[in-house]
Amino acid sequence: MTDHETLEGHTHGERHSDVPTALALRVKALQSLLLEKGLVAQEALDRIIEAYESRIGPHIGARVVARAWVDAAYRLRLLEDGNAAVASLGAPNREGTRLVAVENTAQIHNVVVCTLCSCYPMSLLGLPPVWYKSAPFRSRVVMDPRSVLAEFGTEVADDVEVRVWDSNSEVRYLVIPERPPGTQHLSEEDLATLVGRNAMIGVERAKTPGAAAR
Amino acid sequence: MSTAHDMGGMHGFGPLVAEPEATEPVFRADWERTVFGLHLALMRNGRWNLEGFRKMIESQAPVEYLRNSYYENWLAGVERLLVAHQMVTPEELPGGRPNDEPRVPSPSEQAPVYEKSDAPPRFQATDRVRAINRNPAFHTRQPRYVRGREGSVVRYCGAEALPEAAADGSDVPQHLYCVRFEAADLWGPDAKGRDALYIELWEEYLEPAS
Numbered sequence: 001m002t003d004h005e006t007l008e009g010h011t012h013g014e015r016h017s018d019v020p021t022a023l024a025l026r027v028k029a030l031q032s033l034l035l036e037k038g039l040v041a042q043e044a045l046d047r048i049i050e051a052y053e054s055r056i057g058p059h060i061g062a063r064v065v066a067r068a069w070v071d072a073a074y075r076l077r078l079l080e081d082g083n084a085a086v087a088s089l090g091a092p093n094r095e096g097t098r099l100v101a102v103e104n105t106a107q108i109h110n111v112v113v114c115t116l117c118s119c120y121p122m123s124l125l126g127l128p129p130v131w132y133k134s135a136p137f138r139s140r141v142v143m144d145p146r147s148v149l150a151e152f153g154t155e156v157a158d159d160v161e162v163r164v165w166d167s168n169s170e171v172r173y174l175v176i177p178e179r180p181p182g183t184q185h186l187s188e189e190d191l192a193t194l195v196g197r198n199a200m201i202g203v204e205r206a207k208t209p210g211a212a213a214r
Numbered sequence: 215m216s217t218a219h220d221m222g223g224m225h226g227f228g229p230l231v232a233e234p235e236a237t238e239p240v241f242r243a244d245w246e247r248t249v250f251g252l253h254l255a256l257m258r259n260g261r262w263n264l265e266g267f268r269k270m271i272e273s274q275a276p277v278e279y280l281r282n283s284y285y286e287n288w289l290a291g292v293e294r295l296l297v298a299h300q301m302v303t304p305e306e307l308p309g310g311r312p313n314d315e316p317r318v319p320s321p322s323e324q325a326p327v328y329e330k331s332d333a334p335p336r337f338q339a340t341d342r343v344r345a346i347n348r349n350p351a352f353h354t355r356q357p358r359y360v361r362g363r364e365g366s367v368v369r370y371c372g373a374e375a376l377p378e379a380a381a382d383g384s385d386v387p388q389h390l391y392c393v394r395f396e397a398a399d400l401w402g403p404d405a406k407g408r409d410a411l412y413i414e415l416w417e418e419y420l421e422p423a424s
Contacts, residue, residue, distance in 0.1 A: 021245075023245055023286065023289075024243065024244065024245040026245075026289070026307075026308070027245040027248050027249055027289060028245070028248075028310065029307065029308060029309060029310030030252065030289070030292070030293065030307060030310065031248050031252060031310075032310035032311070033302060033306055033307065033310045033311065033312065034252060034256075034296075034302075036310075036311070036312055037301070037302070037312055039256065039259065039296075039301060040252060040255040040256060041255070044251075044255045044258070045248070045251040045252065045255055046251075048250070048251045048254045048255060049247050049248075049250065049251045052240065052250070053240045053241065053247070098371075113222075115220070115221060115222035115357055115359075116219055116220060116222075116268070116355060116357055117219065117268055117271070118284070126240065127240055127250075129232070129233065129235070129238050130233065130238065130242075130284070131230055131231065131232040131233070133284045134227075134230070134231070134284075135221055135224075135227040135280070136227040136228055136229060136230040136231070137230055138221050138222065139221040139222060139223065139224040139225070139227050140227070140230070142222040142223060142359065142400075142411055143222070143223045143359075143397075143400070143401050143404070143405070143406075144406050145409060146406055146407055146409070147406070148230060151229075151230050151232075152232065158407065161408060161409060161410060162407065162409040162410075163409070163410050163411075163412055164409065164410070164411045164412065165412045165413075166222065166357070166411060166412070166413040168355045168356075168357060168413055168414060169355060169371070169374060169377075169390060169414035169416075170374060170375075171371065171392075171414055196235055197235050198235050
């Protein structure tokens with residue numbers, strides 16, 4: 001078997017190596033078998049991988065958030081019918097799921113998890129980071145969200161309610177972070193650069209203009 | 215199934231290790247890329263759905279599920295589905311060459327047979343509800359940590375395919391509700407702060423709370 005490490009973050013088998021591991025050989029064998037049986041086509045594989053590795057990512061969600069920040073009517077549409085609102089920006093929610101946007105305010109801080117697997121708004125954010133799929137996050141954020149947020153450097157005041165959204169159904173959640181102060185002069189395009197993936201999961205806030213290059 | 219995947223509220227998984235957002239690669243290795251592509255491509259064949267994939271991952275022994283990395287669990291799910299649907303045999307997997315030996319797959323736990331219903335939604339926003347207490351051996355999306363707990367319906371979410379039935383390939387829509395649980399009602403005095411948990415629960419997961 002492979003060199004199993006600890007359970008923390010499920011890091012083993014996810015490192016680069018020059019030597020093909022037992023795992024790499026097992027996957028290669030499966031791929032050959034499925035291609036030979038005609039159950040999958042190499043072109044279809046390449047297209048799928050290319051889409052999620054190169055084209056679909058958090059820049060799409062960031063455009064949605066920036067539009068909601070500058071356009072009050074759009075913000076309301078997004079909160080009422082997420083699928084229709086993102087489709088109108090040319091970023092359709094593709095997975096047969098229903099998008100629900102939840103908004104951070106001075107009183108409420110939202111954070112998203114999938115305790116049972118790894119459900120995530122892939123059409124808007126791409127593939128989830130390793131930590132989102134990891135046991136430490138999935139087990140702890142539902143019972144102690146504040147300590148998890150603190151580990152991301154996000155302190156939430158005691159009088160702010162933390163809402164944890166467990167994505168157990170085919171509803172996918174997008175957090176609309178609070179628009180940072182001092183950004184009134186920024187264009188929609190510049191605003192989008194302040195909206196990181198982690199802010200749309202709800203573990204961080206949107207960046208302030210000086211820190212955007214971080 | 216109450217197995218290792220249902221980990222909300224468990225202790226002991228250690229600190230959260232998060233790579234910086236700017237530098238985390240989409241995939242860590244070529245084999246992960248391939249597993250991801252194979253899963254999505256196979257889903258398009260329509261022989262199984264996402265719920266069936268989840269069921270296969272969850273029905274591994276808990277120690278396997280926890281020992282595996284994320285995409286190793288995907289790989290196990292894909293291999294098990296291919297065998298269960300008699301598209302490949304276990305003997306073919308290691309060598310990667312077809313040999314077409316017949317093989318009867320081992321049965322996995324089936325959910326009860328569900329009937330479609332035209333009944334109107336039983337609950338509405340602000341209703342107090344209790345997530346039923348149960349411990350089914352078949353696939354469910356009702357996590358353990360809400361079982362027996364009381365909360366409030368936030369909104370009705372329409373009728374959506376019941377995961378119990380979908381995992382075995384049946385499309386049985388059932389009313390779905392977004393329910394809010396107060397942290398103290400889930401975790402008692404161990405809850406930190408006056409926070410809340412939101413989750414969607416199908417109608418059969420719920421009963422009225424007095």
